[in-house]
Amino acid sequence: MLISSAKLQDTINNPLAIISVTTDDIRRRCISDPDIVRRLDQIDTSLQRIHVAIKDVAAYESGRILETLTKAPERPATKKADDHGDQPSG
16 A cells, blocks of 8 residues: 555654654753763754655655646647638628
8 A cells, every 4th residue: 555745744753743752851851961962862863864854755756746747648729610711700
């Protein structure tokens, strides 16, 4: 089953948000411990990388959709009455 980029974003960003809120909470509680803060910084950096990657996937998919739409074959033009040599009377 294929998953859309929007669904992928929701599926991944929701847990990332929970991790981010949790690391912020731990940081506030352990601000005096430089080792913990350093590790939390590593987690935050990784969270940002994942977030950017998900946005890139969405942008790529949007680009592919636009590319497909712009490459769609054009409909043939409808012929007008005067295209057939018909001249309006008058």
